[in-house]
Amino acid sequence: MKYSVKRITVAICAVVLLITFTACGNSQKSVDKKSAETSTDLKQIDTNTDSKPLVVYFSRGINTMREKNVDAVTGASLKANGDGFYSDEQVIAEWVAEEVNGDLFAIKTEKKYPIEYDEILEVGKQERVKDERPALSSRIENLNEYQTIYFVYPNWWGDLPMPVYSFFDAYDLSGKKIVAIIISGGGGFAGTISTIRNLEPKAEVVEGVEIYKKDMENEKEKIKDKKLKHYFRETNTP
Numbered sequence: 575m576k577y578s579v580k581r582i583t584v585a586i587c588a589v590v591l592l593i594t595f596t597a598c599g600n601s602q603k604s605v606d607k608k609s610a611e612t613s614t615d616l617k618q619i620d621t622n623t624d625s626k627p628l629v630v631y632f633s634r635g636i637n638t639m640r641e642k643n644v645d646a647v648t649g650a651s652l653k654a655n656g657d658g659f660y661s662d663e664q665v666i667a668e669w670v671a672e673e674v675n676g677d678l679f680a681i682k683t684e685k686k687y688p689i690e691y692d693e694i695l696e697v698g699k700q701e702r703v704k705d706e707r708p709a710l711s712s713r714i715e716n717l718n719e720y721q722t723i724y725f726v727y728p729n730w731w732g733d734l735p736m737p738v739y740s741f742f743d744a745y746d747l748s749g750k751k752i753v754a755i756i757i758s759g760g761g762g763f764a765g766t767i768s769t770i771r772n773l774e775p776k777a778e779v780v781e782g783v784e785i786y787k788k789d790m791e792n793e794k795e796k797i798k799d800k801k802l803k804h805y806f807r808e809t810n811t812p
């Protein structure tokens with residue numbers, strides 16, 4: 575009798591211990607699950623910091639000084655805009671920013687370019703021959719907030735305008751996605767995609783859209799059709 579009471583006591587203790595361990599095990603599992611959930615949340619937070627793409631553009635319009643008493647502009651497609659001008663690259667950059675819900679950044683140069691088209695053609699040619707890097711007067715302060723950069727630029731002499739070289743010299747875009755969007759008189763991307771790849775070897779450079787100056791009226795539709803936003807979504811898919 576004495577023995578069986580002891581056995582019963584031992585058995586009860588064993589059951590209690592078993593229940594306790596099982597409960598502990600379960601609670602550990604739920605902690606593990608919670609930490610797994612937390613790390614998923616963190617991952618999401620990480621990708622969400624890249625909440626917007628950046629639309630960078632170079633435009634001769636924004637870098638042209640408006641001279642006094644100049645009302646009419648002979649330079650093709652340069653339109654008066656307050657104290658300055660805007661040109662097609664800026665119009666396109668604004669369309670793209672609207673399409674992808676991006677922030678806009680204009681590459682500005684310290685020097686100002688001529689209004690007249692023939693003159694800027696020559697200035698652009700000379701800069702290229704001399705391999706110049708015109709000094710920039712605008713700067714991106716929060717580049718690390720952006721993972722995807724839509725890059726709007728014109729074809730100048732089958733190449734990037736030299737201030738765009740200055741831009742790529744100034745920033746390290748390693749690990750970022752650059753979606754190239756070019757406007758040209760007919761030459762399209764020419765060699766600019768491989769040039770950007772050489773200048774930013776650790777970035778992913780994709781051919782976005784080729785815009786043709788003569789078709790400007792219809793090009794907004796082209797930008798919509800290209801579904802540019804998917805490049806940003808691709809980058810942000812965990």
Ligand SMILES: Cc1cc2nc3c(=O)[nH]c(=O)nc-3n(C[C@H](O)[C@H](O)[C@H](O)COP(=O)(O)O)c2cc1C
Nearest residue numbers: 661662695698728729730731732757758759760761
């Ligand atoms: C300096 C300079 C060089 C250019 N070179 C070319 C060229 O080689 N091929 C081309 O298709 N268009 C060329 N263009 C035309 C530009 O690509 C055109 O101006 C651009 O599409 C944007 O138009 P906008 O700046 O006149 O508004 C050149 C324009 C400039 C100002």
